[in-house]
Amino acid sequence: MTKEPDGRDxxxxxxLLWGGRTRPQRGRPPTLSLGRIVAAAVEVADELSLTEGLEALSMRSIATHLGVGTMSLYRYVPGRSELLDLMLDHVIEVPETDPGDDHxxxxxxxxAAHHHWKLCMDHPWYPFVDQSRPLLGPNSMxxxxxxxxxxxxxxxDDRTLMMMIGVQGDYVDGLARGYINERRAERRTGVSNEDFWRAQEPTLVEAMNSGRFPTMAALSESTFDFTHEQLFEFGLARLHDGFATFIDRGARPS
Structure with a gap:
């Protein structure tokens, strides 16, 4: 069988992703199932993602959440790597309706970008999973x-569309990671982002008044006054502006 360096079979x-497993096994707890394990893993990951991070997600923490022994989970899924594959596909929700013909x-x-952003906000561990070699499950497919x-x-052409989809996905994931890291720092330290910058204000004012940073000192007061949501919308619009220029000039990728 093909084995990945991370231990993933x-x-x-x-x-597991496509429902090709499993048959009942002797001694299996009647209240446990692969679907219940995956749902529990998502709940635990959601709780941990804004404090300790995805690294704290373990088979033991999931078993504790379910109130079962850790070894009972291995009757359904061989390990954490395979479980992450199932979790990634589990949280993807595909819209049931299509946009109008005027779209x-x-x-x-x-x-699609707004849907992806909401997924990252609802499940803050999602953009931190290494998806450099993803497995496509039913929902993602x-x-x-x-x-x-x-x-x-x-x-x-399909290749161009795939590159556009990929670039946009990387953009959303990257910005989401920055925002989630900021929220995680607030939870971990108990210091809000506003208080963090307020504490630095006296030192920054002194630096600006020193004459060593004249360009920074001349910036308007509203320079940094934007939210991550505003940054997301601004960057997305500029990304699409670039796509539009590319398409208008003939859309021939090199």
Missing amino acids: LNLSLK GWREILTD RGLDRLFRLLRPTGL
Whole structure:
């Protein structure tokens, strides 16, 4: 069987994702199931993601949450790596309805980005999972299939569409990680972001008045007055502006 360096059994992970496992086993607790384990793992990860981080998620912490012995989980899933694959696909929600016919590629991608951002906010561990070599489960496959179907009328080739989808996904994940790290620091230290910067204010004012940083000293008072949501919308719009320029000049990727 194919074994990943992280210990993930690819064949077994794919079987689990696509429902190819499992048969009843002797001694299995009647109230336990793979679906219940995955749902519990998501709940535990949600709780830990804004304090200790995803690194604290373990088979033991999930078993404790379920009120069962740790070893009982291994009857359903071989380990944490495979469980993460299941968790990633479990939390993906594919919209049941399609946008109106008046939606072009920009509106379609904007809706997808907002959906992705909400996923990261609802499950703050999500953008921290290493997805450099992801396994596509039923939900992620259905979501990608839907997005390609909606974007096909643009006339852009599939490779170009996939690169646009990938660039946007990386943008959302990256910004979400920054925002979540800030929230995590607030939870971990008990110091709000506003109090953190307020504590630095006297030193920063002194530095600005020293004459060593004239450009910074001349910045307007509103320079840093924006939220992560505003930053998200600004960056997304500029990303799409770049796509639009590329498309308008003939959309021929090198």
